[in-house]
Amino acid sequence: MSIHEVARRAKVSIATVSRTINGVSTVTPQLSRRVWRVIEELGYYPNTQARSLVSGRSRIFGLIVSEITNPFFPEIIQGFEDIAVQNNYEILTTSTVHDPKRIALSVRRMIERRVEGVAIVTFGMEEALFDDLKSRKIPLVFIDVGPPLPRISNIRIDYQHGIREAVQHLAALCHERIAFISGPLILKSAMARQRAFIESMEEIGLAVDPNHLIEGDHTMEGGIKALKKILNFPKRPTAVICSNDMTAIGVMRQSYEEGVHIPRDLSLVGFDDIRLAQFMIPPLTSIKMSQTEIARMAFNALLSEVQRDIPSPDGTEYVLRTSLVLRDSTAMAPAGARKKVSVLKKSAE
Amino acid sequence: MSIHEVARRAKVSIATVSRTINGVSTVTPQLSRRVWRVIEELGYYPNTQARSLVSGRSRIFGLIVSEITNPFFPEIIQGFEDIAVQNNYEILTTSTVHDPKRIALSVRRMIERRVEGVAIVTFGMEEALFDDLKSRKIPLVFIDVGPPLPRISNIRIDYQHGIREAVQHLAALCHERIAFISGPLILKSAMARQRAFIESMEEIGLAVDPNHLIEGDHTMEGGIKALKKILNFPKRPTAVICSNDMTAIGVMRQSYEEGVHIPRDLSLVGFDDIRLAQFMIPPLTSIKMSQTEIARMAFNALLSEVQRDIPSPDGTEYVLRTSLVLRDSTAMAPAGARKKVSVLKKSAE
DNA sequence: ATGAAAGCGCTAACAC
DNA sequence: GTGTTAGCGCTTTCAT
Numbered sequence: 001m002s003i004h005e006v007a008r009r010a011k012v013s014i015a016t017v018s019r020t021i022n023g024v025s026t027v028t029p030q031l032s033r034r035v036w037r038v039i040e041e042l043g044y045y046p047n048t049q050a051r052s053l054v055s056g057r058s059r060i061f062g063l064i065v066s067e068i069t070n071p072f073f074p075e076i077i078q079g080f081e082d083i084a085v086q087n088n089y090e091i092l093t094t095s096t097v098h099d100p101k102r103i104a105l106s107v108r109r110m111i112e113r114r115v116e117g118v119a120i121v122t123f124g125m126e127e128a129l130f131d132d133l134k135s136r137k138i139p140l141v142f143i144d145v146g147p148p149l150p151r152i153s154n155i156r157i158d159y160q161h162g163i164r165e166a167v168q169h170l171a172a173l174c175h176e177r178i179a180f181i182s183g184p185l186i187l188k189s190a191m192a193r194q195r196a197f198i199e200s201m202e203e204i205g206l207a208v209d210p211n212h213l214i215e216g217d218h219t220m221e222g223g224i225k226a227l228k229k230i231l232n233f234p235k236r237p238t239a240v241i242c243s244n245d246m247t248a249i250g251v252m253r254q255s256y257e258e259g260v261h262i263p264r265d266l267s268l269v270g271f272d273d274i275r276l277a278q279f280m281i282p283p284l285t286s287i288k289m290s291q292t293e294i295a296r297m298a299f300n301a302l303l304s305e306v307q308r309d310i311p312s313p314d315g316t317e318y319v320l321r322t323s324l325v326l327r328d329s330t331a332m333a334p335a336g337a338r339k340k341v342s343v344l345k346k347s348a349e
Numbered sequence: 350m351s352i353h354e355v356a357r358r359a360k361v362s363i364a365t366v367s368r369t370i371n372g373v374s375t376v377t378p379q380l381s382r383r384v385w386r387v388i389e390e391l392g393y394y395p396n397t398q399a400r401s402l403v404s405g406r407s408r409i410f411g412l413i414v415s416e417i418t419n420p421f422f423p424e425i426i427q428g429f430e431d432i433a434v435q436n437n438y439e440i441l442t443t444s445t446v447h448d449p450k451r452i453a454l455s456v457r458r459m460i461e462r463r464v465e466g467v468a469i470v471t472f473g474m475e476e477a478l479f480d481d482l483k484s485r486k487i488p489l490v491f492i493d494v495g496p497p498l499p500r501i502s503n504i505r506i507d508y509q510h511g512i513r514e515a516v517q518h519l520a521a522l523c524h525e526r527i528a529f530i531s532g533p534l535i536l537k538s539a540m541a542r543q544r545a546f547i548e549s550m551e552e553i554g555l556a557v558d559p560n561h562l563i564e565g566d567h568t569m570e571g572g573i574k575a576l577k578k579i580l581n582f583p584k585r586p587t588a589v590i591c592s593n594d595m596t597a598i599g600v601m602r603q604s605y606e607e608g609v610h611i612p613r614d615l616s617l618v619g620f621d622d623i624r625l626a627q628f629m630i631p632p633l634t635s636i637k638m639s640q641t642e643i644a645r646m647a648f649n650a651l652l653s654e655v656q657r658d659i660p661s662p663d664g665t666e667y668v669l670r671t672s673l674v675l676r677d678s679t680a681m682a683p684a685g686a687r688k689k690v691s692v693l694k695k696s697a698e
Numbered sequence: 699a700t701g702a703a704a705g706c707g708c709t710a711a712c713a714c
Numbered sequence: 715g716t717g718t719t720a721g722c723g724c725t726t727t728c729a730t
Contacts, residue, residue, distance in 0.1 A: 002723055013701045018725060026699055048461045049398040050723035054706045068423045078417050078444055090458065093442060095427055109439065112397045132392065220628050249628055256630045279569050279598055281605045281630045351707055362717045367709060375715055399707035402722045
């Protein structure tokens with residue numbers, strides 16, 4: 001069943017049917033009604049493939065995420081889908097599972113389906129893999145990747161803000177030996193978070209023991225491994241900040257295993273503030289990076305780029321701020337670990 | 350850049366280019382090489398829209414899930430994508446968020462994109478909403494929905510097996526008052542799980558207190574509410590089985606809040622065995638329903654239906670078995686709650 | 699205001 | 715073995 005069938009039954013030309021569907025104003029109300037009636041009767045839905053073939057616009061945006069099974073991403077996907085639906089866009093989601101081959105394949109799939117734009121939520125992985133997209137002048141939006149370029153927008157995350165809050169919060173609780181479990185340092189974003197941690201520590205006059213910078217991998221298993229390492233240090237940290245919540249969940253899990261009580265023996269701060277964080281035991285204090293906001297910004301970046309006739313000269317930069325959400329996984333540092341002069345005083349001098 | 354451009358540069362007809370791309374054997378190796386070289390040089394990717402328009406095959410499968418933010422589903426989506434990619438299919442995923450309007454919209458989006466088949470992983474919600482798909486004779490695969498029909502496959506979940514194991518496990522630990530927190534009972538699958546629980550209890554000679562059948566909603570919040578109710582019962586259950594893991598996580602969370610220790614004061618069993626279950630505190634004993642298997646079965650059901658010339662007369666039924674995975678959230682019933690004669694003996698009589 | 703017809707990028711049937 | 719050509723279902727001129 002095609003537009004011809006509708007035209008035949010409504011006794012009009014296919015052009016009129018097309019105009020009716022697309023709300024072209026010139027169609028007589030009377031004809032329009034007749035056409036719509038037939039459309040309803042038939043349950044006719046236009047063929048999107050044909051439409052995009054002729055219009056040159058697919059109304060599809062691609063969405064590339066690193067790992068759909070990491071709870072951080074589904075929230076972004078849902079947010080993206082919600083706005084896409086409102087704007088009559090379809091969304092082609094692919095999960096790279098951190099595999100360069102899969103990324104290349106994703107890119108290929110996107111191009112073959114002629115997406116109008118792609119949101120790349122892999123937090124700085126192998127930017128070169130997206131060159132194919134760039135050279136085709138397809139609008140792109142990255143998270144946290146370099147300065148924006150023509151047709152390429154960037155959502156910059158203000159890690160510093162939330163991480164500084166976390167460090168200061170811990171300092172106020174008299175923690176001095178604070179460890180940081182990073183993500184894989186090949187990721188620009190993981191690097192940026194670690195740097196923000198170091199700067200926040202220095203800013204407040206706290207020493208960063210290089211041993212206390214542990215490279216994790218943003219998974220629960222990584223958190224487990226990292227905690228094992230930490231517990232073996234001669235001078236154990238009294239608090240740990242993780243580069244994402246999954247890592248923190250792993251840390252919690254292993255702490256339970258080892259009889260380390262959170263927050264009594266160890267204070268813990270996560271990053272991302274995924275929904276799950278508040279349901280952990282104890283509820284996890286975390287640095288919020290709104291997934292809904294990211295989705296919204298990414299979609300709008302793409303949409304506005306597509307709607308523009310001339311591409312923005314330098315792309316657009318959006319900024320998302322992070323901030324600490326206090327829950328129950330942090331507490332005063334164990335008495336034995338505190339110095340006479342509290343850190344707060346020191347920093348107030 | 351189209352097939353014409355390739356043809357022009359390779360000095361052949363577009364038909365030859367098409368044949369080359371599609372591996373039609375008649376093309377001379379020499380010409381084939383020439384064409385491929387131009388394709389590489391140009392970075393040419395065929396336009397999928399045009400291809401499906403003419404071939405009448407979109408190579409897209411739809412995947413409708415209830416809630417992408419529930420960790421159960423991303424695993425299915427990932428599994429589905431993995432096989433889809435291997436088979437050169439694209440996947441159009443939509444999340445219904447339990448909203449009938451969204452379901453209807455999903456269906457419409459699927460039809461407009463001319464998907465070749467749809468996997469419906471909503472566990473028995475509002476089957477009628479998919480009538481539009483059915484009437485168009487689009488191959489469908491449901492989870493746990495009625496007997497299969499022509500072009501409609503069904504993956505039946507053998508809830509009984511896993512749930513019986515759980516009940517017997519608890520009984521062996523001398524639990525007698527076992528509660529069940531169900532999902533929303535409008536869902537066929539939630540109903541089926543509850544029924545399996547009741548049958549398993551009866552089978553073993555344990556009474557089911559109707560008060561101990563609590564209707565939840567498959568969310569963490571639902572688990573929290575349900576536990577509050579349970580703690581108010583005059584005769585508290587000593588064990589709880591949940592209709593899914595998210596509910597169980599809510600229960601754990603609220604138990605912590607109320608000072609109820611799991612498993613000492615309350616044994617807990619989840620359902621689904623999502624990856625997260627093993628990272629809970631304590632690690633959650635759960636009834637496994639393999640998400641990867643579901644994805645695999647669903648995809649293959651669709652694929653085999655599409656590849657068949659004549660539709661299978663009655664669709665196909667697949668069966669997935671569930672089974673208990675023991676971890677640390679269950680323990681012996683508190684001494685005070687046990688009767689003199691143990692249940693095990695009773696059932697052995 | 700409506701219809702006829704061209705053409706989007708591709709495949710496949712048909713010629714040669 | 716290769717080229718020519720007729721559509722696939724639609725939008726959009728260009729006539730009328």
